[in-house]
Amino acid sequence: xxxxxxxxxxxxxxxxxxxxxxxxxxxxxxxxxxxxxxxxxxxxxxxxxxxxxxxxxxxxxxxxxxxxxxxxxxxxxxxxxxxxxxxxxxxxxxxxxxxxxxxxxxxxxxxxxxxxxxxxxxxxxxxxxxxxxxxxxxxxxxxxxxxxxxxxxxxxxxxxxxxxxxxxxxxxxxxxxxxxxxxxxxxxxxxxxxxx
Ligand SMILES: [Zn+2]
Numbered sequence: 001x002x003x004x005x006x007x008x009x010x011x012x013x014x015x016x017x018x019x020x021x022x023x024x025x026x027x028x029x030x031x032x033x034x035x036x037x038x039x040x041x042x043x044x045x046x047x048x049x050x051x052x053x054x055x056x057x058x059x060x061x062x063x064x065x066x067x068x069x070x071x072x073x074x075x076x077x078x079x080x081x082x083x084x085x086x087x088x089x090x091x092x093x094x095x096x097x098x099x100x101x102x103x104x105x106x107x108x109x110x111x112x113x114x115x116x117x118x119x120x121x122x123x124x125x126x127x128x129x130x131x132x133x134x135x136x137x138x139x140x141x142x143x144x145x146x147x148x149x150x151x152x153x154x155x156x157x158x159x160x161x162x163x164x165x166x167x168x169x170x171x172x173x174x175x176x177x178x179x180x181x182x183x184x185x186x187x188x189x190x191x192x193x194x195x196x
Contacts, residue, residue, distance in 0.1 A: 018151045019088040020051070021081060023117045023128055030118035033079030033090050034135055035110035036145035040092065040100040041167050043152065044071035051091075053156035058166055075100060076152060077110060078145045089151060090115065096128045103132055112139050 021027045044054040046064035054071035056062035065071065075097020079090045092100060096117070104110050113132045120126035135142065149167050153160040 017154065018078070018146060019086060020076075020091050020155070021079065021086075021088045022091045023119055024124065027081060028083070029122060029124060030116065032082035032114050032116045032133075033077075034082065034137070034142065035113050035115055036078040036080065036087070036143065037076075037148055038109040038111050038145070039104045040075040040077050040097050040110070041148045041152065042073055042075045042094075042097050042101070043163075043167065044073050045156075046071055051155070053152065053158055053163070055158070058158070058162045060162075073097070076148055077115065078148050078151075079115065080143070082114070087146070089148065089155075090117065092117070092130065093128045096130045099130055111142055111145075 021031075021033070023029055023031070044057045045051050046054055046062075046069050048064055051074075052064070054062050054065060056065045057071070062071075073094035075092040075094070077090045077092070077100065078087070080087050100110070100115065103113075107113070110132075112135055114135050116131050116133065118129045118131075120129060149163045150160045152167075153163045
């Protein structure tokens with residue numbers, strides 16, 4: 001039975017909200033981020049005061065598409081910001097996301113790499129540019145990723161299952177391991193940490 005007056009509120013479910021990091025004023029026009037995701041997660045979105053996922057892409061009615069707004073594709077990667085060390089979702093334009101996806105396919109994974117985002121000519125509205133560098137950390141020192149699809153679903157206030165159906169689940173560490181992306185130490189550490 002719930003009590004109305006207690007010394008402290010009942011324990012809240014901890015659901016961390018991961019900030020969206022874009023090249024700009026807040027996080028810097030140019031910044032580096034250590035990739036936690038092994039690939040880039042792409043989705044069509046609308047801007048309705050805040051970024052929202054396009055529900056039409058999920059086979060639902062989308063009020064924004066009905067208004068005639070064209071959805072814009074963005075890509076998301078879980079990163080640790082190089083300077084602030086915050087963990088968040090790096091947002092990439094469709095063109096930059098395509099490059100990141102090609103890089104991930106070529107290399108097998110984004111983990112083990114630092115992504116550097118910048119703008120053409122350093123201008124705030126310049127075209128978004130990305131490049132990758134090898135991370136200084138070895139793979140076993142890179143923390144596990146959070147679930148990008150769940151974070152996006154939370155941000156867009158839609159059911160995670162809907163997104164997972166479309167975007168696919170993140171590979172488990174076992175799957176990554178099979179692809180040779182993680183060494184044994186990393187694998188053990190992740191599994192003993194439980195679901196991160
Ligand atoms: Zn839509």
